[in-house]
Amino acid sequence: xxxxxxxxxxxxxxxxxxxxxxxxxxxxxxxxxxxxxxxxxxxxxxxxxxxxxxxxxxxxxxxxxxxxxxxxxxxxxxxxxxxxxxxxxxxxxxxxxxxxxxxxxxxxxxxxxxxxxxx
Amino acid sequence: xxxxxxxxxxxxxxxxxxxxxxxxxxxxxxxxxxxxxxxxxxxxxxxxxxxxxxxxxxxxxxxxxxxxxxxxxxxxxxxxxxxxxxxxxxxxxxxxxxxxxxxxxxxxxxxxxxxxxxxxxxxxxxxxxxxxxxxxxxxxxxxxxxxxxxxxxxxxxxxxxxxxxxxxxxxxxxxxxxxxxxxxxxxxxxxxxxxxxxxxxxxxxxxxxxxxxxxxxxxxxxxxxxxxxxxxxxxxxxxxxxxxxxxxxxxxxxxxxxxxxxxxxxxxxxxxxxxxxxxxxxxxxxxxxxxxxxxxxxxxxxxxxxxxxxxxxxxxxxxxxxxxxxxxxxxxxxxxxxxxxxxxxxxxxxxxxxxxxxxxxxxxxxxxxxxxxxxxxxxxxxxxxxxxxxxxxxxxxxxxxxxxxxxxxxxxxxxxxxxxxxxxxxxxxxxxxxxxxxxxxxxxxxxxxxxxxxxxxxxxxxxxxxxxxxxxxxxxxxxxxxxxxxxxxxxxxxxxxxxxxxxxxxxxxxx
Numbered sequence: 001x002x003x004x005x006x007x008x009x010x011x012x013x014x015x016x017x018x019x020x021x022x023x024x025x026x027x028x029x030x031x032x033x034x035x036x037x038x039x040x041x042x043x044x045x046x047x048x049x050x051x052x053x054x055x056x057x058x059x060x061x062x063x064x065x066x067x068x069x070x071x072x073x074x075x076x077x078x079x080x081x082x083x084x085x086x087x088x089x090x091x092x093x094x095x096x097x098x099x100x101x102x103x104x105x106x107x108x109x110x111x112x113x114x115x116x117x118x119x
Numbered sequence: 120x121x122x123x124x125x126x127x128x129x130x131x132x133x134x135x136x137x138x139x140x141x142x143x144x145x146x147x148x149x150x151x152x153x154x155x156x157x158x159x160x161x162x163x164x165x166x167x168x169x170x171x172x173x174x175x176x177x178x179x180x181x182x183x184x185x186x187x188x189x190x191x192x193x194x195x196x197x198x199x200x201x202x203x204x205x206x207x208x209x210x211x212x213x214x215x216x217x218x219x220x221x222x223x224x225x226x227x228x229x230x231x232x233x234x235x236x237x238x239x240x241x242x243x244x245x246x247x248x249x250x251x252x253x254x255x256x257x258x259x260x261x262x263x264x265x266x267x268x269x270x271x272x273x274x275x276x277x278x279x280x281x282x283x284x285x286x287x288x289x290x291x292x293x294x295x296x297x298x299x300x301x302x303x304x305x306x307x308x309x310x311x312x313x314x315x316x317x318x319x320x321x322x323x324x325x326x327x328x329x330x331x332x333x334x335x336x337x338x339x340x341x342x343x344x345x346x347x348x349x350x351x352x353x354x355x356x357x358x359x360x361x362x363x364x365x366x367x368x369x370x371x372x373x374x375x376x377x378x379x380x381x382x383x384x385x386x387x388x389x390x391x392x393x394x395x396x397x398x399x400x401x402x403x404x405x406x407x408x409x410x411x412x413x414x415x416x417x418x419x420x421x422x423x424x425x426x427x428x429x430x431x432x433x434x435x436x437x438x439x440x441x442x443x444x445x446x447x448x449x450x451x452x453x454x455x456x457x458x459x460x461x462x463x464x465x466x467x468x469x470x471x472x473x474x475x476x477x478x479x480x481x482x483x484x485x486x487x488x489x490x491x492x493x494x495x496x497x498x499x500x501x502x503x504x505x506x507x508x509x510x511x512x513x514x515x516x517x518x519x520x521x522x523x524x525x526x527x528x529x530x531x532x533x534x535x536x537x538x539x540x541x542x543x544x545x546x547x548x549x550x551x552x553x554x555x556x557x558x559x560x561x562x563x564x565x566x567x568x569x570x571x572x573x574x575x576x577x578x579x580x581x582x583x584x585x586x587x588x589x590x591x592x593x594x595x596x597x598x599x600x601x602x603x604x605x606x607x608x609x610x611x612x613x614x615x616x617x618x619x620x621x622x623x624x625x626x627x628x629x630x
Contacts, residue, residue, distance in 0.1 A: 010239070017242045018149060019156040031145050053189075060187050061143045064216065064238055068145065 339577025369549025403517020
C-alpha cells in the first residue's frame with residue numbers, strides 16, 4: 001500500500017501543466033507540506049465548533065490539493081467528509097478526521113521522498 | 120480593420136490578461152504558472168470579493184473561476200459579471216472537479232460561463248479552451264467597438280439635426296483620427312459640418328456688425344438731439360438744473376409706465392438697488408454736473424472731440440482686465456473712427472482757437488465717466504430685469520437726487536401750461552433722453568462696452584447733423600467723407616462675439 005500513497009502519473013501531469021519546471025514543482029510540494037496540517041487542524045476546530053460550512057470548505061481544499069499530487073486515498077476521504085457536510089449526514093467527524101490526519105502524514109513523507117528521488 | 124488586428128483575432132495567440140480566482144493558494148500557484156506558460160499575463164484573486172474588485176478596476180480578457188469559495192463564491196462572481204454592461208463579455212471558464220460537481224458546472228454554464236475545465240486538466244485542453252474563449256472575446260470586442268463608433272456617428276448626426284454644426288460639438292475627433300472606412304466617414308462628416316459652421320459664423324458676424332452699427336447710429340442720432348433741444352429750451356427760459364429734473368422725471372415716468380404696461384416692474388433686492396443707485400449717481404449726478412461745468416469753459420467742438428476718448432478708455436480697460444477681446448484690429452477701428460470725427464469737426468470749427476489748457480484736462484473726466492458707465496452696464500447690470508424698468512428706475516432715482524438741490528437753489532422752474540413751447544420741449548427731451556438710454560442699454564448688452572463706446576462718435580456727428588437740419592447749417596463734402604470713415608471704423612471694431620455655440624436653422628428633416 002505504501003508505494004501507492006501517491007500516483008506518479010499525477011505528478012507528471014502537474015509538472016507538464018506548470019511548464020516542466022522541477023523547481024516550481026518543489027515549491028508546490030512545499031506549499032502542500034506547509035498548508036495540509038493547518039487544514040487538518042482547521043477541520044478539527046470546525047468539527048468541535050459544529051461549523052459545517054468551514055469543515056466542508058477545508059475538506060474541499062484538501063481534497064483538491066491531495067488529488068493534485070495523486071494522493072487519491074486522502075482525496076477520497078476528504079470527498080466523503082465534504083459530501084457528508086454538504087448533506088448534513090455527519091455522525092462521527094472525529095474518526096474520519098483522524099484517518100485524514102494519518103493519510104496527510106503519509107502523503108507528506110511520500111512527497112518528501114519524491115523530492116529526494118529528484119535530487 | 121487593419122490586417123494585423125485580423126490576424127491576431129484569427130489565431131487567438133496575442134497575449135491576454137487573465138484573472139485566476141481561487142481561494143486555494145496551491146491552485147492559484149498552479150493556474151498562474153499554467154496561464155503564463157501559454158504566453159499570457161495572469162493576476163490572481165484569493166476570493167470572490169477581491170475578484171469583483173479587480174474586475175471593476177482593471178480590464179481582463181478572461182477569467183478562470185473556482186466555484187467553491189467561502190463568503191462570495193464563484194456563482195456570485197459570475198452573476199456580477201453577467202449583469203454588468205461592460206463586463207458581461209469577458210469569457211469565464213469554470214474550474215471544477217467534474218466527478219462530484221457536475222450540477223455546479225451546469226449551473227455555471229446556465230449563468231453564462233463560457234466553458235469549464237476539470238481540476239486535473241490536460242495543459243493542451245487549457246490552451247484550446249482559453250484560446251477559443253479569447254478569440255471569441257476579441258471578435259466581440261471588435262464588434263462592440265464597431266457598434267460604439269456607429270452609435271457615435273448616429274449621435275453626431277442628431278447633433279447636426281439639432282442645428283449644432285460646431286465640429287467640437289460632434290465629438291468625432293478620435294473616430295476621425297482612425298485610418299479605416301468609419302474614420303473616413305467621420306472625417307468627411309466633420310469636415311462638411313466645419314465648413315458650414317464657418318460660413319454661418321461669418322454671416323452671423325456680418326449681421327451682428329450691421330445691426331450693431333445701425334443701433335450705434337440710432338443711439339447717436341437720438342442722443343445728439345439733446346444739445347439742440349437744450350439750446351432751444353434755454354432760449355425759452357429754462358435753466359440747466361431745473362431742466363434736468365423735469366426731463367429725468369418725465370423719462371422715468373415714460374419708462375416705468377411702459378414697464379408697468381408690460382407687467383415687467385421688478386421687485387428690487389439690495390444688490391439690484393445698489394446697482395441702480397450707483398448708476399443714477401454716475402449718470403444722473405456726476406455726468407450732468409461735469410457737463411454743466413465743462414460746457415461753460417470748453418468750446419463745444421473741442422468737447423465733442425474729448426468725449427470720443429471714451430472708446431479708447433473702455434478699450435484699454437477691457438484689454439487690461441480681459442473683459443473683452445482687445446485686438447489690434449479693434450484698436451485700429453477706434454482710431455479710424457476718431458479720424459472720421461476729426462474730419463467732420465474740422466469742416467465746421469476752428470480748432471486752433473481751442474486752447475483752454477487746464478479745463479481740457481478737467482473735461483477728460485467726462486469721457487472717463489461715460490467709459491465707467493459703459494463698463495458697469497456691461498458687467499454688472501441685473502440681466503433678468505426689463506430694459507424699460509431698468510432705465511426708468513435709474514431715471515427716477517436721479518430725479519430724486521437732483522430735486523432737493525434744484526429746489527433749494529431755487530432753480531426748479533414751475534412748468535407753466537401757458538408757456539406751451541417750453542412744456543412741449545421738456546416732454547420731448549424726456550422722451551428723447553429715455554429712448555437714447557434704452558437704445559444704449561440694449562446696445563451694451565448685445566454688442567459689448569467697446570463697440571457701444573463708438574456711439575460717442577455717432578453722437579458727435581448727429582449733433583452736427585441735427586444742427587444742420589434744425590438750425591439750417593451747411594455741411595461740406597469733407598464731412599460726408601468723415602461719416603463714411605466712422606462707419607468703416609465700426610466695421611473694424613466689430614461687436615463682441617456672442618458667447619456659446621451658434622445654432623444653425625435647418626430647413627430639411629431627415630425623418
